[in-house]
Amino acid sequence: MASKTAAAKDIITLHGSAAIVSEFFCYAANSILYNRAVYPEESFVKVKKYGLPMLLIEDESVKSFMSNLTSQISEWLEAGKLQRVVLVIMSKATGEVLERWNFRIETDDEVVEKGVSREKCDKEIMREIQAIMRQVASSVTYLPCLDETCVFDVLAYTDTDVAVPFTWVESDPKLIANPQMVKLHGFDTKIHKVDTLVSYKNDEWDEEE
Amino acid sequence: MDSGMNTSSHLKAQARCPLQRSYLPKKTSKENWDRFIPNRSAMDFDYAHYALTEGRNEKDQATKVSTSPSREAYRKQLAETMNLNRSRILAFRNKPQAPVGSLHKLHSVSWLDQQPKPLKPRRYIPQTWERMLDVPDIGDNFYLNLLDWGSANVLAIALDHTVYLWDASTGSASELMSVDEEKGPVTSINWALDGCNLAVGLDNSEVQIWDCVTKRKLRTLKGGHQERVGSLAWNSHILTTGGMDGKVINNDVRARSHVVQSYRGHTLEVCGLKWSGSGQYLASGGNDNVVHVWDRSSSTQWLHRLEEHTSAVKALAWCPFQTNLLATGGGDGDRMIKFWNTSTGACLNSVETGSQVCSLIWSKNERELLSSHGFTENQLTLWKYPSMVKMAELTGHTSRVLYMAQSPDGCTVASAAADETLRFWNVFGVPDKAKKAAVKAVPVPFSNVTRIR
Numbered sequence: 001m002a003s004k005t006a007a008a009k010d011i012i013t014l015h016g017s018a019a020i021v022s023e024f025f026c027y028a029a030n031s032i033l034y035n036r037a038v039y040p041e042e043s044f045v046k047v048k049k050y051g052l053p054m055l056l057i058e059d060e061s062v063k064s065f066m067s068n069l070t071s072q073i074s075e076w077l078e079a080g081k082l083q084r085v086v087l088v089i090m091s092k093a094t095g096e097v098l099e100r101w102n103f104r105i106e107t108d109d110e111v112v113e114k115g116v117s118r119e120k121c122d123k124e125i126m127r128e129i130q131a132i133m134r135q136v137a138s139s140v141t142y143l144p145c146l147d148e149t150c151v152f153d154v155l156a157y158t159d160t161d162v163a164v165p166f167t168w169v170e171s172d173p174k175l176i177a178n179p180q181m182v183k184l185h186g187f188d189t190k191i192h193k194v195d196t197l198v199s200y201k202n203d204e205w206d207e208e209e
Numbered sequence: 210m211d212s213g214m215n216t217s218s219h220l221k222a223q224a225r226c227p228l229q230r231s232y233l234p235k236k237t238s239k240e241n242w243d244r245f246i247p248n249r250s251a252m253d254f255d256y257a258h259y260a261l262t263e264g265r266n267e268k269d270q271a272t273k274v275s276t277s278p279s280r281e282a283y284r285k286q287l288a289e290t291m292n293l294n295r296s297r298i299l300a301f302r303n304k305p306q307a308p309v310g311s312l313h314k315l316h317s318v319s320w321l322d323q324q325p326k327p328l329k330p331r332r333y334i335p336q337t338w339e340r341m342l343d344v345p346d347i348g349d350n351f352y353l354n355l356l357d358w359g360s361a362n363v364l365a366i367a368l369d370h371t372v373y374l375w376d377a378s379t380g381s382a383s384e385l386m387s388v389d390e391e392k393g394p395v396t397s398i399n400w401a402l403d404g405c406n407l408a409v410g411l412d413n414s415e416v417q418i419w420d421c422v423t424k425r426k427l428r429t430l431k432g433g434h435q436e437r438v439g440s441l442a443w444n445s446h447i448l449t450t451g452g453m454d455g456k457v458i459n460n461d462v463r464a465r466s467h468v469v470q471s472y473r474g475h476t477l478e479v480c481g482l483k484w485s486g487s488g489q490y491l492a493s494g495g496n497d498n499v500v501h502v503w504d505r506s507s508s509t510q511w512l513h514r515l516e517e518h519t520s521a522v523k524a525l526a527w528c529p530f531q532t533n534l535l536a537t538g539g540g541d542g543d544r545m546i547k548f549w550n551t552s553t554g555a556c557l558n559s560v561e562t563g564s565q566v567c568s569l570i571w572s573k574n575e576r577e578l579l580s581s582h583g584f585t586e587n588q589l590t591l592w593k594y595p596s597m598v599k600m601a602e603l604t605g606h607t608s609r610v611l612y613m614a615q616s617p618d619g620c621t622v623a624s625a626a627a628d629e630t631l632r633f634w635n636v637f638g639v640p641d642k643a644k645k646a647a648v649k650a651v652p653v654p655f656s657n658v659t660r661i662r
Binding site: 068153155157158160164166172 | 534
């Protein structure tokens with residue numbers, strides 16, 4: 001996928017870009033689950049990725065969920081049908097949506113239709129992803145505490161003409177009413193541009209101060 | 210979704226060639242010239258070229274469905290709405306385990322290993338009925354359910370005071386029973402899962418259970434309802450009855466005191482009643498425009514009350530390939546098909562059909578939905594799910610198609626209308642190619658008209 005040319009730029013194909021984005025999503029989701037304490041700390045294991053110590057969950061069911069997710073996202077990205085991926089954190093007891101991590105994806109249609117490839121330095125993409133991961137980790141400082149047990153879900157916004165595989169169901173958007181929104185960094189592989197946004201429910205405690 | 214066909218009589222011509230109508234770009238509609246002068250800057254040449262060449266290609270290929278022009282028009286509309294950034298929201302079916310050891314209620318795991326199916330070649334859907342039978346005195350009452358096809362491949366139909374059986378494998382008809390004048394006309398029939406017991410609901414609020422092999426009445430259920438029983442649904446030994454009094458009653462047909470449970474919630478006649486495939490949920494639709502979903506294990510309180518339809522809901526159908534998906538169809542003032550996720554109660558999709566929806570049937574083999582309609586076309590529409598693209602429109606009935614039933618092998622649909630005909634359509638596939646070869650192809654010659662009586 002990446003070949004060392006005389007210039008510092010590497011060639012990125014549609015397939016490679018889709019792989020980068022879906023991998024990013026997997027690590028980002030794991031990182032969010034760890035930082036927001038959706039799952040206990042003990043269930044995570046450290047790996048090295050993007051030049052940072054990233055945490056991946058060990059739990060089998062979540063791992064298989066993630067791997068199914070990333071392979072399907074990768075497929076949709078290659079077809080250019082994916083518009084955004086949303087990780088939703090809900091309260092287990094009430095089912096109320098507390099946080100929404102919104103990854104908006106812009107695909108370069110020319111690449112999807114014609115199969116050309118782009119050039120961008122691999123390292124630069126890594127740096128951009130690193131910045132996002134650091135921001136996710138630091139987000140714990142301003143996001144409201146999640147005191148109760150939470151569960152997460154992932155929604156995929158796709159084009160209407162996409163063929164839905166058996167394993168996916170239609171869903172409602174699970175929006176938050178009157179959310180606070182924080183825009184994080186994004187990254188760009190020149191084929192797919194990913195923007196990150198987190199919206200969360202207003203914490204009543206903070207308002208009273 | 211512009212199939213709103215309630216204006217003029219030359220609509221059929223329009224429906225056959227909508228491409229000529231809808232090709233006129235909307236932007237020039239303000240200019241009222243009698244000669245059409247195109248505005249080149251406003252035209253979408255790419256799409257225009259595609260529309261023209263695609264139409265020509267399709268006429269050449271003999272295997273293509275002849276209703277493709279209407280599909281193309283719909284596809285164009287869909288592309289337009291897509292420009293308004295309408296996207297589809299999907300969630301992965303098999304949710305991961307919740308933290309801290311306690312288990313979520315997982316969705317059915319069995320679907321997890323299935324890969325998305327490769328695209329199959331589109332099958333040919335015959336545009337005309339396979340067979341037509343006369344059904345005199347069927348009446349024109351929207352709220353009744355007079356047709357059902359049992360698992361033993363016998364079709365039962367109620368004509369006024371009499372119930373007839375038609376054996377689909379032999380093509381022979383026989384009279385099952387006839388009720389007295391006072392007991393009123395038959396208002397609903399429903400086969401039990403074994404295919405030999407038939408429940409017959411009457412106008413005087415009684416329900417009779419008949420054994421159709423020996424042609425004997427087994428039981429009469431009295432005292433549950435006060436008015437006619439317009440809808441029935443079996444769930445192993447439980448027979449659920451829906452009445453004009455708005456009550457939904459679960460009857461245990463084995464017990465002497467048969468009323469097990471009574472669900473209250475509807476204020477007007479209960480015209481649609483369907484148990485889910487799992488037998489856990491019951492959907493009921495009423496003349497009060499409300500759909501209730503009842504959980505078998507809970508008490509008399511409903512699980513969901515769905516009030517979005519603006520007209521009577523008789524058409525109800527649980528999806529066979531997606532658990533907790535319910536399709537509902539509204540009557541004359543509503544004309545919509547709505548899809549619901551019954552675990553959350555959320556409405557997933559609403560589709561305008563242009564005509565009252567009298568009944569809905571899901572395909573067992575493909576991801577398709579068949580709906581039957583009334584004024585003006587009296588058609589059966591086959592939709593691809595979930596894109597809701599029209600795959601076929603089957604016309605032939607000259608009055609609203611009130612009742613539909615699906616054959617046990619899932620390939621044929623029987624439709625009965627107030628025009629006193631019962632027509633059979635091989636809309637879900639050809640019987641020979643069916644995987645379950647329970648039904649042999651009927652050896653009667655094509656379009657033979659035989660009388661039941």
